[in-house]
Amino acid sequence: MAAQSExxxxxxxxxxxxxxxxxxxxxxxxxxxxxxxxxxxxxEAQAAIGKKCSEVFHADICERGCALxxxxxxxxxxxxVSARILNAKGQSIPVSVNTALVKDRxxxxxxxxxxxxDISHLELLRHEMExxxxxxxxxxxxxxxxxILASLPEVAQSDSSVLLEGAxxxxxxxxxxxxxxxxxxxxxxxxxxxxxxxxxxxxxxxxFGYAQGATLDKKNHKPGKLTLSKGGxxxxxxxxxxxxxxxxxxxxxxxxxxxxPLGSTQTMRTDIRIMASARVKLSELVTCGxxxxxxxxxxxxxxxxxxxxxxxxxxxxxxxxxxxxxFNAHLGKNIEGVEPDVTKLLMEYDFPGNIGELRDxxxxxxTLCETKSISSKDLPTxxxxxxxxxxxxxxxxxxxxxxxxxxxxxIRQADGHLGHAAQLLGISRTTLxxxxxxxxxxxGDVK
Amino acid sequence: xxxxxxxFGEEVGPCFGHxxxxxxxxxxxxxxxxxVDFSLQSQEALDRVRLLRDQQVDVLICGGLQDVLxxxxxxxxxxxxxxxxxxxxxxxxxxxxxxxxxxxAKGEAGENHG
Numbered sequence: 404m405a406a407q408s409e410x411x412x413x414x415x416x417x418x419x420x421x422x423x424x425x426x427x428x429x430x431x432x433x434x435x436x437x438x439x440x441x442x443x444x445x446x447e448a449q450a451a452i453g454k455k456c457s458e459v460f461h462a463d464i465c466e467r468g469c470a471l472x473x474x475x476x477x478x479x480x481x482x483x484v485s486a487r488i489l490n491a492k493g494q495s496i497p498v499s500v501n502t503a504l505v506k507d508r509x510x511x512x513x514x515x516x517x518x519x520x521d522i523s524h525l526e527l528l529r530h531e532m533e534x535x536x537x538x539x540x541x542x543x544x545x546x547x548x549x550x551i552l553a554s555l556p557e558v559a560q561s562d563s564s565v566l567l568e569g570a571x572x573x574x575x576x577x578x579x580x581x582x583x584x585x586x587x588x589x590x591x592x593x594x595x596x597x598x599x600x601x602x603x604x605x606x607x608x609x610x611f612g613y614a615q616g617a618t619l620d621k622k623n624h625k626p627g628k629l630t631l632s633k634g635g636x637x638x639x640x641x642x643x644x645x646x647x648x649x650x651x652x653x654x655x656x657x658x659x660x661x662x663x664p665l666g667s668t669q670t671m672r673t674d675i676r677i678m679a680s681a682r683v684k685l686s687e688l689v690t691c692g693x694x695x696x697x698x699x700x701x702x703x704x705x706x707x708x709x710x711x712x713x714x715x716x717x718x719x720x721x722x723x724x725x726x727x728x729x730f731n732a733h734l735g736k737n738i739e740g741v742e743p744d745v746t747k748l749l750m751e752y753d754f755p756g757n758i759g760e761l762r763d764x765x766x767x768x769x770t771l772c773e774t775k776s777i778s779s780k781d782l783p784t785x786x787x788x789x790x791x792x793x794x795x796x797x798x799x800x801x802x803x804x805x806x807x808x809x810x811x812x813x814i815r816q817a818d819g820h821l822g823h824a825a826q827l828l829g830i831s832r833t834t835l836x837x838x839x840x841x842x843x844x845x846x847g848d849v850k
Numbered sequence: 851x852x853x854x855x856x857x858f859g860e861e862v863g864p865c866f867g868h869x870x871x872x873x874x875x876x877x878x879x880x881x882x883x884x885x886v887d888f889s890l891q892s893q894e895a896l897d898r899v900r901l902l903r904d905q906q907v908d909v910l911i912c913g914g915l916q917d918v919l920x921x922x923x924x925x926x927x928x929x930x931x932x933x934x935x936x937x938x939x940x941x942x943x944x945x946x947x948x949x950x951x952x953x954x955a956k957g958e959a960g961e962n963h964g
Contacts (some may be wrong), residue, residue, distance in 0.1 A: 457864040458935045461914025463893070465864045489865060493917035493932075538896070539918055552918065553925035556896045556903065585896055 423498075423519045426505070427471060431455045434514065443498070443521045445491030456517075461489040464500075471515045474502040478512070486519075495539055497526045524732035531729070538581055541574075542725045545715035551578065551707055558705050559585035564657060566642075566702045567680040569709030572759025575680040576640060578709065583636040588676055591635030594628045599641030607649045607665065610637075614667035627664060629656065629673045642679035642702070643688055650695045653677075657701040677702065712754040712761060719749050719761065726762050727777070730769035738769055741777040748779060752790050788823060795828065807842050810835070819846045851877045853945060854907045855938050856898075857887070862938055866912040867895035867919060873938060874905050880946045895919055902928060911941055911950065 414435070417424050423440035425433050433456055436448040444451070446459055457465040464470060464486045474481055484500040498519040505514035530540065538555055541548075558565065559582050567575040576595065583593045598606050612627030628637055639645070645653065656662050657677060661670050679702050688694035712719065723746070727738050741749075745768075754760050768781040779787070795813060809828065817823035825835040839845070855862055856869030863869035869890070876884040888901055899922060902910060910923060915932040923930050933953030934941060944950040 455935075457858075458913075461865040463865060463868040466858050466868060466870055467893075487868075489914040489916060493915060493920060495867075495916050538922070539916065541918065544921055549921060549925035552922045555922065556899045559896060560900065585894075 420518075423521070424516065425451070425456070426514050426516050427456050428514055429475075429512070431457070431471075433459060440519075443490070443496065443519065444488065463487045470500050470502050471517055474504055475512060475515055478504065480504065488519075497522050523728065527729055527732045531733075538585060540577070541581060542721050543715060543718035544721060545718045547710040547715050548718060551709065554705075554707070555582065555585065558582055558707070560587075561705065562586075562588075562676055563704040564676070564702050565678040565705040565707065566685065566699075567678065567707050567709060568684060569680070569682070570711050570757055571682055572754075572757030573709035573711060574758050575709055576638065578707065579636075579638045579678045579680065582678065583638075583676075586636070586676070588635050592632045593636045593638065594632035595638040595640060596628055597640045599644045603644075603646035603649065606645065607652070610639075610649065611652060611662050611664050613665035614669075624664070624667075627662075629662060629675060630671065632675050634674055636676045636678060639677065639679040641681065643681040643683055643685055643694060645694075647695075650698050654695060654698045654701060657698070712757045716750055720746055722758060722761055723749065723765055726765035727769060730766055734769055736769060736772070737775070738772055738777060739775045741768075742779065745777055745779055745782065748782070748787075748790060751794070752786065753793070788817070791817060791823075807844070810838060810842065810844065814844075814846055821846065851909070852905060852907045853877060853909045853911060853942065854902055854905070855911045855941060856913070857938050860937050860939070862911065862913050862934060862936060862941060865914040866898060866910070866932075867914075867916050868893065869898070869912075872898065872901060874907060875942055877942075877946060882942065882946075899923065899926075909945070911945060913953075 414437075417435060417437035418439075420437060421439055423443045424435070424437040425440050426435040428434055433451050433454055436446075436451040438448075440446075440451070441448055444459065451459045456471065457469075462469075464484070470481050470484045470486070473479075481500070481502045484502075486498050486500050487495050488498055490496050499522050501518045503516045503518075504512050505516060507513050538552070541552060543549075543552070565579065565582060567578060569575050580593055583589060596606065596609055601609065608625070608627070610627050610629060612625050612630055615624040639653075652662055656673060656675075660673055662673065663670055685694055685699055685703070689696045689699045723741060727740065730736070731738055749761070749764075756763070764783060764786055765777075767783045768777045771781045772778075791813060795809070810824070813824040813828050814821070817826075821835055822832050825832040828835060830838075853875045855873050855875070856866050857863055857871045857873050858869065863871070872888045872890065874886050874888065875882050888905075890897055890901065895916070899919070902923070903926070907928060909929045909931065911931045911934060913933065913935060915930065920930055920932060931945070931950055931952055934950065935953065941950060
């Protein structure tokens with residue numbers, strides 16, 4: 404009885420600890436598994452106890468240097484060992500591991516204890532700060548996304564130029580950075596130039612650099628990004644906006660690996676990989692003579708098209724979850740997810756700004772959310788109005804503005820604001836009020 | 851048909867993305883006619899995917915598998931039987947008998963062999 408009571412006390416203490424804790428016997432079978440360990444791994448204690456620890460944690464260190472084995476072998480406790488485990492959903496979780504040994508009266512080891520802390524939030528912040536993305540940062544399970552994912556091993560391994568096409572916010576730069584980080588050039592710089600945001604002559608100077616006396620700054624020369632990113636990757640965002648002169652110079656870089664800085668006669672050699680992106684179909688610009696065909700063919704050796712979010716709607720819940728984790732780390736919150744009706748609303752919307760727009764929307768909602776779950780009231784008003792307009796347009800064929808259902812829907816979408824609801828229905832506020840009176844509706848009934 | 855199994859000693863490796871050895875079995879008429887061990891020093895998960903591509907593997911049988919890697923392999927037309935545990939020889943035998951099923955990540959993989 405006393406032993407049982409003691410065990411219950413120990414379990415209660417373990418469950419109160421915020422770190423994951425488990426113990427193993429000498430045959431590596433789990434004997435204790437606390438509540439925090441259940442949360443981090445997504446595996447229930449009942450299922451974990453009695454299993455070998457490697458069957459539960461699927462950690463990178465299981466094979467290359469198990470922390471518990473090291474402790475058992477050396478008799479020393481370990482602190483702050485970095486590792487990655489796979490949780491029940493197959494997500495890779497970074498953890499910090501400590502170990503300790505339990506010895507009997509004779510000093511013989513009988514059990515080993517491992518504690519581990521989920522450090523995902525730290526890793527997320529570090530990735531964001533350093534903009535270092537790996538394939539684990541690409542989120543999606545849809546078919547169009549799967550095609551891109553499937554091509555990554557070859558694209559990363561090759562040294563060919565890559566052309567990424569897709570609308571704004573489809574994640575072109577994220578994919579480019581991921582390819583770079585998975586390539587043999589990952590230790591060298593990834594340099595990005597926005598060809599759209601800068602005037603043509605600045606882009607040219609930025610890319611190729613200039614010699615002393617070539618510009619108003621007569622005293623200094625400036626190395627270009629081609630020099631600075633030597634051995635690495637240069638990413639030209641909005642390549643469709645590149646001037647004809649710069650196109651010719653860039654073609655020479657791609658063909659001969661050579662260029663001359665502005666105002667210089669000295670030929671420079673460069674060893675870089677070029678990736679470029681365009682919001683429009685570059686082949687159409689080639690057809691109408693606005694973009695050089697030879698440069699296009701040199702750039703599009705690997706040609707990836709990133710689909711708009713409305714073509715990969717099934718990825719929306721996964722992306723929302725990913726962004727919530729990101730903003731939890733940024734904002735120090737602990738939001739677990741979204742209400743089912745929010746998912747429904749998000750799936751209805753077309754997201755013209757694609758993943759970028761979805762990310763902004765989730766950031767807004769996370770900032771306002773005061774509970775564990777994002778509800779529709781946390782979504783931006785602008786989003787709700789746009790969605791309501793879409794729903795109304797869709798419903799126009801079925802029902803007119805005097806239809807009770809349409810009125811209820813419009814008021815609900817406008818969050819009870821009669822002016823906005825009237826706008827959605829295409830009628831005046833007074834007319835809406837009159838119709839509501841006739842139908843015996845009040846805003847309270849609808850909300 | 852070629853079947854790849856990451857190996858950790860006699861058992862299936864706990865994590866495909868970090869396994870150091872992968873055995874590729876060639877099966878014909880429900881018999882193993884050849885098997886080759888590949889040693890991987892790299893910690894890069896994509897190296898394992900490239901190995902499966904180069905060796906024209908049809909099926910991967912493995913322990914833990916990161917969701918994005920699983921998606922990548924399926925998109926490439928590789929059949930994946932993941933989250934299984936146990937001895938490699940037993941797993942390949944179960945596969946040839948058509949009795950090997952996906953394991954469950956929730957620590958129940960041991961009960962999902964057949």
